[in-house]
Amino acid sequence: MGLFDRHAGLLDAYRDVRTTGADPFQIRMERVLSATEAVINGRKTLLVGTNNYFGLTFDPSCMEAAIEAIRAEGTGTTGSRIANGSYSEHVALEQEIAEFYGKKHCMVFTTGYQANLGVISTLVAQGDFLLIDADSHASIYDACKMTQAEVVRFKHNDPSSLEARLRRLGDRPGNRLVVLEGIYSMLGDSAPLKEFIDVSKKYGAYVLVDEAHSLGALGEHGRGLCESTGVLDDCHxxxxxFSKTLGAIGGYCVSNDPDFDILRVTVRSYMFTASLPPSIVASVRQALRVVKARPELRTKLWENVATLYDGLAARGFKLGPEHGPVVGVHLPDRSTAIGFWRAMLDAGVYVNVAVPPATPNGVSLLRCSVSAAHSKEQLAHMIEVMTGIGRQMGLLGPQLRAVAGNR
Structure with missing residues (x-):
């Protein structure tokens, strides 16, 4: 048996993708020009698939902070904080994120993936119960593989389904940890968080919320869905x-739990990974200041969301269930989605293609991410490009009627 025999089905599908044109999973950006444009295949291309929600990858103050940090402290730390120590910038960033959320404690990780992987798998153990939304991110599912807790899935965004699972557990001993997401990364829908919190309180469950795609985008101060739904103090x-709104890389976890710091010597993805380099920490600290000081970026983001979502819906595309910085465009099947994606790239517009098994319920999507840095003209151009391709492919009919959503 070969090492890759278990992936035979996926290998065949991937070969089919690669032999029919550009590989959507190995795009090379020859040069990134700005937060909204890059050179791909030798031509200037509009970027609408980069999660750069505030456009801060090219913010002058964030770039200058990173450059100055490199000059002062070098390019990297060459080890974990457990082994090589914490730089003063690491500690300052953790304090600032904790203050931003009004929490007492914060840990910074090298990636957001590692934050989910390490924290979730460490909080619960054998005899405990980990309850996750069926559409959870891959990092959450991978955390499930690393824990000996019993994993229980509930229906996507369905508080009654969560309650049924918790009720079924009855008086069995063990902690219950409910894991939710602010904005889900494929369909762009947000969790009914207050209802989930109410159910969790009723059954004495702890709650962890992943705000990867909602940091900056939601809440009066950009603190995410927890803030916008008024349950910030109820999320444990x-x-x-840092790789979405804050324009860099890294992850974090905040909490008011008095024993939180024990995670620093129990979470393996924190203990055994090199810490963030000074340049990244400096740019993230500055990006956090920008988020706090410039609420107009959030306003512009939502104006752009409405422009793209409403524009595509008016043309007859079937979209995700609500307005959000992630706009998922439903297509009939994998081959159609990949063909549509290639046609868009040929027309100078880059989005993500998302196909099974990476998508919920086997749907095939073009996944668009809106930025405050997009101009109205850029978004109008994208709508025209998508409409033209949709008509050429014979897709703008009843099968792609718009789904009503809420902003």
């Missing part, structure tokens, strides 16, 4: 990433 743990 909030996890997020």
């Amino acid at each position: 743990f909030i996890v997020g990433t």
